[in-house]
Amino acid sequence: MDNFVVSARKYRPLEFDSVVGQSHITDTLEHAIENNQLAQALLFCGPRGVGKTTCARILARKINEKFGETDENDFAFNIFELDAASNNSVDDIRNLIEQVRYAPQVGKYKVYIIDEVHMLSNAAFNAFLKTLEEPPAHAIFILATTEKQKIIPTILSRCQIYDFKRIEVIDIKEHLQKIAIKEKINYEEDALHIIAQKADGGLRDALSIFDRLVTFTQKNLTLSAVTENLSILDYDCFFRITDMALNNDIPNLLLVFNEIEKKGFDPQSFIASLGSHFRDLMVAQNPQTISLLEVGESTKKKYIEQAQVCKPKFLINAIEICHQADINYRSSKNPRLSIEIALMQLASITTHEFTSSKKKSLE
Ligand SMILES: Nc1ncnc2c1ncn2[C@@H]1O[C@H](COP(=O)(O)OP(=O)(O)O)[C@@H](O)[C@H]1O
Ligand SMILES: [Mg+2]
Incomplete structure (x- = not known):
């Protein structure tokens, strides 16, 4: 049997084009790269599971592609990802800051993605602030958070802020529909609609509900099976x-x-x-x-x-x-x-x- 890969992972967009429902952001980013107007610090905010990490990774790759780095392995060297949810100590940030000082060996930029940045400890925030104030010309920071209100104003004011939206029910539904067709899953359109509504704007949640129900219904997503399983009044x-x-x-x-x-x-x-x-x-x-x-x-x-x-x-x-x-x-x-x-x-x-x-x- 094939190893089962959850849909959220299997269908993580690799291009801005395939990011659903955030065109106000993806268009701006694409435009900024094209015109060399990218800020050195960007903050992606918004609810969970709407494409922040996905867009951060796409952007990081685009930056490397644009500035001369085409070899997958080489540009992997130029992208650093820190998950602040599990690495939030001042030492973690110091390690990162230490790396920031060195220019990239190939290509023009090093891109640092700091995910769940609101989880950094106060001391870590403060240590980071100095770097953010005067970043070396080769460093670009992409910070992501679900809790913008927890980010101190001094950091906010140094970042270009991108607000990710909840994704519309209709867009989630269409996305699920494409996946259902690819995966050869029987579905009633209304069943997908119910899942999309239940997900409350989060695409990751929609995909995990979808996976669960695909298993539960043995690849036959009828409206009645879905409403019953989700305890929704039909x-x-x-x-x-x-x-x-x-x-x-x-x-x-x-x-x-x-x-x-x-x-x-x-x-x-x-x-x-x-x-x-x-x-x-x-x-x-x-x-x-x-x-x-x-x-x-x-x-x-x-x-x-x-x-x-x-x-x-x-x-x-x-x-x-x-x-x-x-x-x-x-x-x-x-x-x-x-x-x-x-x-x-x-x-x-x-x-x-x-x-x-x-x-x-x-x-
Ligand atoms: N806007 C989107 N378009 C397409 N897929 C998405 C989108 N948002 C989330 N996803 C799906 O959910 C998964 C998690 O998204 P992610 O970017 O990590 O969310 P966030 O960082 O906002 O919590 C992705 O792998 C992808 O499958
Ligand atoms: Mg994320």
Whole structure:
């Protein structure tokens, strides 16, 4: 059997072109290299698993390529990587600073990548600061961190700062799709969508969830297997709840909620997700806003269908009711009841409409 390589490792981009969702950064870096406008110290900040280390390595390689070093082995000599998470002592930094003083034997630059730089001890930070203040002309520093707020201002002010973004659900989904095709994995688009949503903007997380589910489903990523494994309430559940609310079906709403709670779902996340569902129906009502709906194609059809049987007034009320319940949940002495009240209110929106229009006609 082949050795299994996790997708995050196997699919680490080697070129800026294949970095997903950070073109504001990769374009700028590419441009800066081309025009010799690269700063001597760069700081890559952003959430975990969005491409900071990946881009640091690509950039380091590009710098070496651009300035005459083409032999893989030789330019490996000119790239130094320090993981500050495990090498954060003042001695570690001193060793590094010691190396910085010497010009490269081949090529023009030595590139130092200091990953997780916020983990450096105070003493290490201070030792490093002097080097950063007056770096030798041949040194380029690429620092990376998930916690920009922990970096002291004196360091920040000496660096050109690049803010990496969370990656959009749709971009993550497309990336997973490419990998699924390459790896000959069966998938339903909506299943990939759910994984992308669950990853909350982190591509590394998306890939590790993906790997886990590929194993669990034996290479058959269906929507139902994925929602079950991730303990996510599937879209269908929210479609059914909406139907119940439209039909003023209080008893079944309470029963469904009871089931959901028994399965271990957090009631507050449930009501918040229900609110998002109504919001999604709202944007699905209008072709102009349909692009704001972040779901796969087959689920999109269902949204458009259900949106047609909901009046905008119903949806606005429903969103408001869920939103309030979400806000009130923590402060309520009986939080479960606050969700039940919300469900009863949801089931009464259309009765209310009916009685008030009847009242009007009687008047
Ligand atoms: N923007 C991205 N484009 C493509 N792959 C990515 C991206 N961000 C993360 N990855 C994937 O996740 C892995 C870890 O990314 P990494 O650059 O180490 O994240 P960070 O340093 O921001 O925590 C990479 O090997 C790659 O497979
Ligand atoms: Mg990293």
